[in-house]
Amino acid sequence: MKYIKNVAKTYPNIAKLIEIGKSNMGRPIYVLVISNMKTGTTIDKLVKLRNMRKEGVKNVPPMKPYQGKPGHWICGSTHGNEHTGTEVCLYIIDKLVSGYGSDLKIKQIVDDQTFYICPAVNPDGLFNSIEKGISQRANSMKKDDDGDGKVNEDGFDDLNRDGYITQFRYKDQKGRYVIDDVDPRLTVRLGRNEETKKQRYSVIMEDKDNDGDGKRGEDSERGIDLNRNFPEGWFKEDGMAGGSGDYPTSSPEVHAIAEFFTNHRNILMAQFYHTSGGFTFRPLGTAPHNKLHPKDVAVFDMIMGKKYLEIIGEEVPEAWKKPESLSKFKEELKEKSKNKYAIARGYELPRGWRVSYNETRDRRYAYGMAMDWAYMQYGIYSITTELWNPQKDIKDFPQFDGADARIQRERALLKYQDEKYGGKLFVPWKKFKHPELGEGEIGGWIPKYRSNALPGEPLLGVCEKHWQFELFRAGLQPEVVISDAKARVLYTTNNANTAGVSQKGDQVTIKKGKSKGRYKIIEVTVKIENKGKLATHIARGAQLAGNREDVVWLIGERDKITFLQGTPFQKLGVLEETMKIPGYSGPSFSAPPQQQRMQRMRRYVPPGFPVRRWPRQMFGPKQVKQTGPKREVKWLIAVEGNTPLKIVVTSQKGGTKVKNLSIQ
Ligand SMILES: [Zn+2]
Structure with missing residues (x-):
């Protein structure tokens, strides 16, 4: 812990230490944030909220600039006696901070992304295992x-x-x-x-x-298993407690992590290190595999799993090498396999990349596990690597x-x-x-x-392989950019309301107002794109509670702008991936998740009181109906005077970018 404090002190521009909670024995749980602290912005900073977030309010801290970049969570020692994960975390920290000045690839990911590294989720169990020589998997409890x-x-x-x-x-x-x-x-x-x-x-x-x-x-002192205390699949089918603790997140350690994830919606990648076995679990363990969207399955297996097997030197399944022949492999498996999930997928999962759910017996592995929780509830590509073999x-x-x-x-x-x-x-x-x-x-x-990488060369090898793998995953992160933003003055007028437009389909016709005046009628055209390999959300990510689709704002002094066409912010759906997802050819489901109409509260209306009906489209932001990684968005606005205008594109996991508009 001294080490990460020193890192934060030595590299203040790219590292920041946060205490996210305390264990039962009062030991701090730290997250080291690694990101260029001078880059990044969030929507908070740019749009005035009615109730600004304030420091010191524990549940809703103000957003930090690094939250406006794609996030990558890495943690170790959830089980106190599995300290190899802590070692790998420290190794990754070292690689990131020491490589920043010399390695362009590392500089780029530290500038554009955010790493949240929590070397010891369970500091009490870790302390007892290392310092007292007791092997303590669980946390401590008084x-x-x-x-x-x-x-x-x-x-x-x-x-x-x-x-x-x-x-x-x-x-x-x-x-x-x-x-x-x-x-x-x-x-x-x-x-x-x-x-x-x-x-x-x-x-x-x-x-x-x-x-x-x-x-x-x-x-x-031994308390509960923290990796059974997460609020996903914690209950048994009969509604009784299945996981550990009195209730999900009952332990201060899990509570701290749950709060952190809830406040850091930019996390798209997560790695929860454990030992041992030398393989990786991808979701799920608490439920069968078909709860995953097929697109996420393809991303997990064909992209991440394939790379992982290559790194650890294990055979890549034939089906992953020839994803175009999946249907053939499915037919073959029907004869050979008793695993219905494997048949549906077209392949058995290999030793090195697997699920903990028992597919042949159709039985869950455990209750209340972190990885399942992160995937199911936050829409994160979460994995658990069992280090050391x-x-x-x-x-x-x-x-x-x-x-x-x-x-x-x-x-x-x-x-x-x-x-x-x-x-x-x-x-x-x-x-x-x-x-x-x-x-x-x-x-x-x-x-x-016991069950940890032996010191020296073997440990170093484990660290290096898993750093390489997380570096590869960082390379998959989305990257939302504003590739072009133009404002064009169409004409000027004395009255914003006399300017008019009529729209027929995609065609906008402008009715000119009268002579030169104090209002400029401006057409704003913005091109936005995701330059990253993966989409800004997992397949169903935008629909999860607390998540949202990507949006773009046109911001200026609010009393000086009248929106004639387009709403102050427009919904973009999910900016899709630029890479081809092997083995997946399903629908473009990241198109807007059902045309959501603004939900209006039912108000009490006294009988006989006239109810004014507004046309539907007057409520809520405009939905941009385009798919793929690119969007072109237009506004027509009347602007009084020379108020500065900004374009802000904000994606929870793809990042927030801002561009000042120059009016031509
Ligand atoms: Zn473990």
Whole structure:
């Protein structure tokens, strides 16, 4: 955390540290914003709101200029014992800030985009895992778990006082473990009803009964799993609680993130790092895959997934290489596969790029997960990478498969740490007399190296691969620009209202008013385009609550402009992608999401009171009915005097741009 504070201090022009909340133990949760702080603008700054957002109002802080650029969220250590994600976050921060001055590509994304990097979502779990040597996945809670009036009085205990909570193994006729023949430092778990002639063992974390209630570790600091506390798919089908916590966002950590995402609608990419396995989950885990729009599926799999597999060096599915033959692959799968979702897609998801939802059994993976929440509710290309796979991330690591692959890998990994780390990552087993369980041994992997990238070269390799992948994703972000804006004086008049226009279809005819006067009748033509690879929203993104379609404003002093044609802001729909989406040929659904008429509140009208009916089109902004990545928008306005005019195009995720209009 010192590191990110230093980064913010050293690079004030491109980095800003924000505290988004505090953990239960009072540790701050930080987000480092990386973006050129001198570029960017937001609609707040340009359109006077009736109630301006104010500093200090926690729920609606004023928008910062960097919120007017496409946003990219990256976080680690939601699970406290998975610190490799934190390392990758710090690596990415380093690459961005140190590359800014020297690498043009990095300079460009830092100028035009915004990274929100939260290295430790769960600072308490991370602290305990690293500093106290306890492997703590969950957050911390000050809670009396065992109801004895004392809080957190019976957690794990460092019995041999070596600074780590490793394991205690002891002979036990009911034990489920035996000692490995090849490497007696390893204990092997038996199958459920597996018979053995060997001595059975039980294995527990280093722990004793601290409060004399006959139980060990029943009131520790350990709280809830934060990646089950998000408000998507949290409830079971029967309406009962399925996720963790008393209610979704009950933990201060998840609450802080939910509030941050709600206030930072510019986030279009999100990565929630976990360990381990060396693969990436794309949505969904709480519901079947067909809740995703087919276009998003194509973006996730054929664009991002393909690149990811290339980076980690795994085989890309045939169907992704030949998206034009998807229907053929679907036919083939009908014969081969029992996975109905795979058949509908035309391919099985590969090991390296998958969903956590169990497609063959049609069963959800879990409840209340961050990635699903970000995609479903905020319209974000969210993913969760399970970092670290020794077999892939250690150079020349032996490959195993078959029934005993798992134990073979364990042996090889232990041998690797003997050779490369002088055995320092594993505590050798030593005799210990447990106060309740008697004779046994204490030893095992130091928890922070378990399921995390080993330090040095392997970790560096993991960091580099995932930096490359997020850099690739940054390159997909939309980029909304005003490519041209023209204002042309048609004539001048003394009275704004005598100027007139009549419209027939797209044809606008102007009726000239009388001689020269104080009003200029001006025709404004603006060309807007998305230059980025992806559209400004995911397929259904603009329809989600809190999201909106892209709009363009013509702004000037409001009492000096009369709009003759076009409304002060016009709705643009979703500015579409410039790249071809492989494997998708569906409708252009980012066309305006149903012609939305301004919803009028039903007012109480006394009986007999005359109700004046306004023609429909007098309410609400004009909808520009064009599709694709480009729009051409026109206004006809009467302007009094020389009031300055501005064009502001604002897209939640595609960025906000402003251009001053010069009147010709
Ligand atoms: Zn995890």
